[in-house]
Amino acid sequence: MVEKSPTGSNASMSKDGEKGDVAYDIHRMRSMSIGDVVEMVDTTHGQFHRSFTPHQVHIISLGSNIGSGLFIGTGAALAAAGPGNMVIAYLLVCSCVWAVLQTLSEMTIAFPTSGNYIDYADRWVDPALAFGAGLAEWIGWTSIVAAEASFFNILIQFWAHDNFPKAASLTIFVVVTCVIFTMPNTVFAWFEYCTSLIKIVLFILIILLSLAIVCGAGPKGYVHHGETWTEFPAFKNGFSGFARAALLATWAVGDQIFIGIMGGEAQNPRFSMGHATKLVPYRVIFVYMACVIFITLLIPSNNESLLGGTGITASPFVLAIELAGIPYVSSILNAGIMCGILAISAESIYLSSRILRTMSSQKLIPQWIARVDRKGRPLRSLMITCLAAVVLTYINMSAGGIVALNWFVSITSASFFINWMIVAFTSWRFHKVLAAQNDTLFQNLYAWKSTMWPLAPVWLMTISTLLLICCIYEGAKPAGATGTTADNFFQYTIGIILIATLTAGYKLIMRTQWRDPKTADLITGRRKLMPEDIQQLDEYYRLPGWRRFVTYIKLW
Numbered sequence: 001m002v003e004k005s006p007t008g009s010n011a012s013m014s015k016d017g018e019k020g021d022v023a024y025d026i027h028r029m030r031s032m033s034i035g036d037v038v039e040m041v042d043t044t045h046g047q048f049h050r051s052f053t054p055h056q057v058h059i060i061s062l063g064s065n066i067g068s069g070l071f072i073g074t075g076a077a078l079a080a081a082g083p084g085n086m087v088i089a090y091l092l093v094c095s096c097v098w099a100v101l102q103t104l105s106e107m108t109i110a111f112p113t114s115g116n117y118i119d120y121a122d123r124w125v126d127p128a129l130a131f132g133a134g135l136a137e138w139i140g141w142t143s144i145v146a147a148e149a150s151f152f153n154i155l156i157q158f159w160a161h162d163n164f165p166k167a168a169s170l171t172i173f174v175v176v177t178c179v180i181f182t183m184p185n186t187v188f189a190w191f192e193y194c195t196s197l198i199k200i201v202l203f204i205l206i207i208l209l210s211l212a213i214v215c216g217a218g219p220k221g222y223v224h225h226g227e228t229w230t231e232f233p234a235f236k237n238g239f240s241g242f243a244r245a246a247l248l249a250t251w252a253v254g255d256q257i258f259i260g261i262m263g264g265e266a267q268n269p270r271f272s273m274g275h276a277t278k279l280v281p282y283r284v285i286f287v288y289m290a291c292v293i294f295i296t297l298l299i300p301s302n303n304e305s306l307l308g309g310t311g312i313t314a315s316p317f318v319l320a321i322e323l324a325g326i327p328y329v330s331s332i333l334n335a336g337i338m339c340g341i342l343a344i345s346a347e348s349i350y351l352s353s354r355i356l357r358t359m360s361s362q363k364l365i366p367q368w369i370a371r372v373d374r375k376g377r378p379l380r381s382l383m384i385t386c387l388a389a390v391v392l393t394y395i396n397m398s399a400g401g402i403v404a405l406n407w408f409v410s411i412t413s414a415s416f417f418i419n420w421m422i423v424a425f426t427s428w429r430f431h432k433v434l435a436a437q438n439d440t441l442f443q444n445l446y447a448w449k450s451t452m453w454p455l456a457p458v459w460l461m462t463i464s465t466l467l468l469i470c471c472i473y474e475g476a477k478p479a480g481a482t483g484t485t486a487d488n489f490f491q492y493t494i495g496i497i498l499i500a501t502l503t504a505g506y507k508l509i510m511r512t513q514w515r516d517p518k519t520a521d522l523i524t525g526r527r528k529l530m531p532e533d534i535q536q537l538d539e540y541y542r543l544p545g546w547r548r549f550v551t552y553i554k555l556w
Helices: 026-029 052-065 073-109 117-124 127-160 164-182 183-216 238-253 256-266 268-297 316-324 327-363 379-398 401-436 453-478 486-510 533-542 544-554
Strands: none
Touching: 026 486, 052 183, 052 533, 073 238, 073 256, 073 268, 073 316, 073 401, 073 453, 117 327, 117 401, 127 164, 127 256, 127 379, 127 401, 127 486, 164 183, 164 379, 183 268, 183 316, 183 327, 238 268, 238 401, 238 453, 238 533, 256 268, 268 316, 268 401, 268 544, 316 327, 327 379, 379 401, 401 486, 401 533, 533 544
16 A cells, blocks of 8 residues: 655555654645535435444454354365365465455545445446446345355254254344344444454454364363374365365455445545455454364364265364364354354345445436435345345245255355456556546545555456356366266356356447546545544554554454
């Protein structure tokens, strides 16, 4: 990240290069013209409220995207790929979190619109690409709700030993998920805040317990010396195993667009997004890689209770505690994981409804969907999204549970890496538009620019291309299977086919044109810093380095 100091010199404000304090004359800022500081927005269909405080954004950033993909889905990756493939796959996908947030944040901070990168793809690339991006994001995150419902049922059955009606557990899940959105946005903000705190505490508990069990804790415990790596295949199923683990990792880690959407509704997008962009990549890499390494040490890849096995499915962390003979703790973890699943489901509804509303306000789909009520809620897009999520959730009743889940995971993974490609390409076009119009965006006070651009979008495009290859390869030669079937091929490629076909169809039918860099929109939604934003940033950067570091990890 590169920021512009008040004197006009470049100063780095991060560990990579943020040095010293940045001074600012608040009186000079107050004398600026209204046109310099007013945020230009389209209020035709109503306007979102900035419901997230910087502290809420901080805590939610710590806990976001930690759900069933980490707590349960990692078991499926281990069973299919073995420990070696799993570690490499998750590390590569986690590196994309840094790349996508670096790429997305410089656009979001300057243009904090709720539609985020879909809006950017429309104004700087092509409306057809925006349609494809929005469609992919909406399908992917709506499918996550149904996938989380499957995992919620798995956690219920862990206690009920498969004696609790599946329809009842799914109904409880969809009611809790949807009822949150009948309330003001601040309720959702506090719900995500509280569940993020629960997930943070849960993660700390898991790490401490895992370390203790590795060292031999528990009545049945013993010291683990890496026998799960040496006595079982470390690179199980070769590239097919790696491909399966990489797709599961993509689904688990998420595309991180949620951070950008949330940043668009933050009270101070510059502070909140800048903070989250530094915090989230380190958090994701530490959380996921620590958990993945402990799982590979504690659970053999042939355990029948891993997701997709023949036993009663459970979280690999719960399995480790059960194998060590530690009483009661497994139920506490199970309950905590349920909270995390409900939080991810609510995030999915929130994000999908904002995506749908953005597509509507940009006239990519019917405009009546775009309406926002006086409380800042996009009720119509919320209703459509909730209805679709409920229908997909109850598909679990008609299709085999694990079969339906595999379809949902495949669609979501494909939507995520396709959107990473779109974000990377949109970033290149954004810089081209700025150059064509001689825009001095990055020379402004506290301007935020991606570190070593274009490193982040290039890396993002490279790994996304690898994931595309993994998706096609897994469809043609699935891990652990003896041959290719049409059902399996379409299971892994349906997301790609659906998104590509509908995007191309939209392009042909609507005859959309590529945006001219010289005339592309750099006005609507552009938000320059208000005096109170500047004051908050001044106060932050006057803090000594250790105090700024503490702001990234504190929970109060």
